[in-house]
Amino acid sequence: MKAALLGHGTIGVGVDRIVKEIPGIEIVRVLALETDEEIIGRHTFSADDILGDPEIDTVIEVMGGIHPAWEFISRAMEAGKHVVTANKAVVAAYYRELLALQKKHGVAFRCTAAVGGGIPWLVNLSREKQGDRITKIGGIMNGTTNYILSRMDLEGIAFSDALLDAQKLGYAEKDPSADIDGDDVRRKLSISASVAYDCFVDEQMIPTAGIRSVLPEDLRAAREKGCVLKLAAFSERLEAGISACVAPFFVPRERLLASVPANVNLISLTAEHAGELCFSGQGAGRYPTAKNVVLDLLDIVSGVRCFYTEAAAPAAVDNGSTPTAWYFRTVSEDFPEDLVSERSGSSAVTKPLSVLEAFRLLDELRKKDPAVFMAGILS
Amino acid sequence: MKAALLGHGTIGVGVDRIVKEIPGIEIVRVLALETDEEIIGRHTFSADDILGDPEIDTVIEVMGGIHPAWEFISRAMEAGKHVVTANKAVVAAYYRELLALQKKHGVAFRCTAAVGGGIPWLVNLSREKQGDRITKIGGIMNGTTNYILSRMDLEGIAFSDALLDAQKLGYAEKDPSADIDGDDVRRKLSISASVAYDCFVDEQMIPTAGIRSVLPEDLRAAREKGCVLKLAAFSERLEAGISACVAPFFVPRERLLASVPANVNLISLTAEHAGELCFSGQGAGRYPTAKNVVLDLLDIVSGVRCFYTEAAAPAAVDNGSTPTAWYFRTVSEDFPEDLVSERSGSSAVTKPLSVLEAFRLLDELRKKDPAVFMAGILS
Numbered sequence: 001m002k003a004a005l006l007g008h009g010t011i012g013v014g015v016d017r018i019v020k021e022i023p024g025i026e027i028v029r030v031l032a033l034e035t036d037e038e039i040i041g042r043h044t045f046s047a048d049d050i051l052g053d054p055e056i057d058t059v060i061e062v063m064g065g066i067h068p069a070w071e072f073i074s075r076a077m078e079a080g081k082h083v084v085t086a087n088k089a090v091v092a093a094y095y096r097e098l099l100a101l102q103k104k105h106g107v108a109f110r111c112t113a114a115v116g117g118g119i120p121w122l123v124n125l126s127r128e129k130q131g132d133r134i135t136k137i138g139g140i141m142n143g144t145t146n147y148i149l150s151r152m153d154l155e156g157i158a159f160s161d162a163l164l165d166a167q168k169l170g171y172a173e174k175d176p177s178a179d180i181d182g183d184d185v186r187r188k189l190s191i192s193a194s195v196a197y198d199c200f201v202d203e204q205m206i207p208t209a210g211i212r213s214v215l216p217e218d219l220r221a222a223r224e225k226g227c228v229l230k231l232a233a234f235s236e237r238l239e240a241g242i243s244a245c246v247a248p249f250f251v252p253r254e255r256l257l258a259s260v261p262a263n264v265n266l267i268s269l270t271a272e273h274a275g276e277l278c279f280s281g282q283g284a285g286r287y288p289t290a291k292n293v294v295l296d297l298l299d300i301v302s303g304v305r306c307f308y309t310e311a312a313a314p315a316a317v318d319n320g321s322t323p324t325a326w327y328f329r330t331v332s333e334d335f336p337e338d339l340v341s342e343r344s345g346s347s348a349v350t351k352p353l354s355v356l357e358a359f360r361l362l363d364e365l366r367k368k369d370p371a372v373f374m375a376g377i378l379s
Numbered sequence: 380m381k382a383a384l385l386g387h388g389t390i391g392v393g394v395d396r397i398v399k400e401i402p403g404i405e406i407v408r409v410l411a412l413e414t415d416e417e418i419i420g421r422h423t424f425s426a427d428d429i430l431g432d433p434e435i436d437t438v439i440e441v442m443g444g445i446h447p448a449w450e451f452i453s454r455a456m457e458a459g460k461h462v463v464t465a466n467k468a469v470v471a472a473y474y475r476e477l478l479a480l481q482k483k484h485g486v487a488f489r490c491t492a493a494v495g496g497g498i499p500w501l502v503n504l505s506r507e508k509q510g511d512r513i514t515k516i517g518g519i520m521n522g523t524t525n526y527i528l529s530r531m532d533l534e535g536i537a538f539s540d541a542l543l544d545a546q547k548l549g550y551a552e553k554d555p556s557a558d559i560d561g562d563d564v565r566r567k568l569s570i571s572a573s574v575a576y577d578c579f580v581d582e583q584m585i586p587t588a589g590i591r592s593v594l595p596e597d598l599r600a601a602r603e604k605g606c607v608l609k610l611a612a613f614s615e616r617l618e619a620g621i622s623a624c625v626a627p628f629f630v631p632r633e634r635l636l637a638s639v640p641a642n643v644n645l646i647s648l649t650a651e652h653a654g655e656l657c658f659s660g661q662g663a664g665r666y667p668t669a670k671n672v673v674l675d676l677l678d679i680v681s682g683v684r685c686f687y688t689e690a691a692a693p694a695a696v697d698n699g700s701t702p703t704a705w706y707f708r709t710v711s712e713d714f715p716e717d718l719v720s721e722r723s724g725s726s727a728v729t730k731p732l733s734v735l736e737a738f739r740l741l742d743e744l745r746k747k748d749p750a751v752f753m754a755g756i757l758s
Contacts, residue, residue, distance in 0.1 A: 018652060022510050118653050120503055127499065131401050131673045256645075256659065259638040266635075266657075273397060273670040274497050277660040278645075280635065281653065291652040294510045303682070 014290025118288020143263030241316030386442030393669025497667025522642030620695030
């Protein structure tokens with residue numbers, strides 16, 4: 001395999017270093033904003049040097065962002081090159097287009113590192129579909145928020161202090177919005193659900209609440225119920241469509257999900273024959289993520305020429321069933337009393353509400369109280 | 380694929396039913412002690428009808444036990460047939476012979492269901508070795524004992540009552556020795572470590588302690604240290620060889636391993652690039668286990684012609700390093716005082732001891748007190 005890297009940041013450097021030890025794979029060209037010792041002689045400022053080079057059979061996109069990543073990836077596939085990417089944003093945004101290009105050109109398109117970093121999630125999800133039917137997926141898909149919530153839970157510190165530490169450790173970016181508002185998880189759930197159910201679950205259709213306004217008292221409220229607060233994603237295959245949402249959840253302390261430490265991710269699937277299978281590991285970080293990119297490359301070397309699914313018909317999203325109790329904390333005085341089952345100071349636990357109803361209520365309350373906080377309560 | 384089943388018990392029936400839904404795989408013959416509606420027309424009492432039939436390209440051994448499973452599997456490979464088995468006993472006992480036969484005849488030999496039941500453990504372990512180096516493996520590999528210890532922990536009931544319930548639910552066999560004495564886990568660790576480190580870790584070399592003599596007070600002692608008692612297996616790649624042992628362990632309550640419920644298994648690997656990856660799911664049961672057998676078949680259909688490793692040179696077992704504290708409970712008065720760091724009634728916590736030292740002490744104490752109980756203490 002003669003491959004080229006688009007991007008030489010955290011993951012790109014990791015991929016390049018791991019591949020150096022692997023016979024049969026060579027990274028012959030590296031697109032990067034600046035050159036350095038490791039890529040001297042292979043560096044280029046121009047994507048054309050890679051996309052137009054017929055010697056290069058595989059393109060590894062690890063630059064991040066949607067543009068120009070989408071243009072480069074699509075041009076690569078149109079030129080008959082295999083593509084491996086770790087970029088969840090571009091995969092979620094152009095899911096159907098990427099799948100169509102992959103099928104049209106018969107190349108491999110793999111993105112295992114895009115969901116769960118170093119966890120072999122998508123590849124196992126795809127494998128477990130064989131001779132079985134996936135009925136549910138979900139879990140903790142973002143290490144930054146799990147780190148923040150773990151610190152807040154263990155040490156009682158404020159959100160802002162935990163976020164600052166996460167930034168110092170390189171777990172959170174300078175602008176942490178995508179992580180703390182749940183958009184990163186939403187993309188990962190969109191990709192995972194689309195693969196799991198062989199359809200297209202548009203990220204825009206997934207109700208998403210983050211942890212930006214979480215307070216230590218919310219974690220205490222979880223603890224009083226024997227739970228731990230976690231930002232999680234859940235999706236289920238239902239009669240009328242696919243349910244899917246991203247939100248903070250009170251997770252009973254004895255559940256595996258409650259024990260996921262620091263910046264670790266844990267993602268699970270439930271299938272009719274296999275039952276529930278959980279996969280956990282580093283959800284980010286140079287080498288774990290790069291390792292999954294390299295495994296994608298090795299799959300291609302061994303002959304893989306596909307994506308994780310062949311179908312991408314738009315799925316109906318149905319968040320109207322399977323009601324559960326929700327925790328709300330708000331200074332707004334307009335909380336509808338008829339929905340309350342339990343009240344304590346500025347917080348309330350609702351009677352069972354569907355995801356749809358809970359997010360409608362959240363939207364209403366947010367108009368009066370931008371710092372309203374909501375969490376589902378798992379039983 | 381034209382396959383045949385050797386055995387039509389719990390797993391065999393599951394495999395047969397799942398395969399019925401899969402185009403391209405046909406189970407044309409079933410060796411079973413009795414016939415029934417599901418296998419009428421395909422049933423035989425004679426293995427020769429399968430092993431001698433050149434039309435059959437793949438043999439699925441789900442009869443269990445070492446003999447005649449070994450003879451049938453080896454004859455199948457000698458006849459150029461692929462073999463899939465869920466039988467850990469025969470794989471652990473004839474590991475090197477099976478690997479040699481697989482290589483000699485260039486057939487596929489797969490046994491994913493032999494370790495972890497429905498968990499895709501061996502296949503991921505094998506995958507993660509690529510471009511990486513496995514340094515540690517371990518976890519909870521037996522659902523029966525995890526169920527028993529969970530019940531004892533949650534309800535304070537006696538071992539014998541929990542065992543009886545496990546037997547009623549079909550989690551434990553009539554003779555539960557292999558589960559409760561740790562031999563089942565030892566076999567799984569032997570196979571896993573051999574695959575992980577590309578060598579042969581003989582099951583006979585793995586020090587093993589079970590839970591036959593566990594008392595509610597041992598679980599209370601664990602709880603007082605903020606731990607949960609679990610029967611677990613651990614192995615590490617060291618300078619001088621491979622460390623490996625099976626024993627009850629005090630697992631800190633906040634660890635993922637401590638939250639593994641009922642009859643679930645959780646197995647993890649640590650690799651230099653990937654970091655720690657955990658896999659959990661049903662460690663037994665008809666459909667989860669059969670599903671893994673079927674995935675092995677599908678791998679063969681897609682061209683897999685190998686085992687999970689090519690090397691099986693005997694490994695030196697080195698359990699002399701990485702000392703830790705151990706909990707002992709014994710009525711013997713000969714517990715060496717110089718090893719004690721903490722004493723409470725009939726139990727003691729030792730100063731840090733290597734696995735070798737701890738098991739030597741256990742053997743000594745057992746001469747005086749057959750009901751002595753030992754557990755490692757994880758930090």
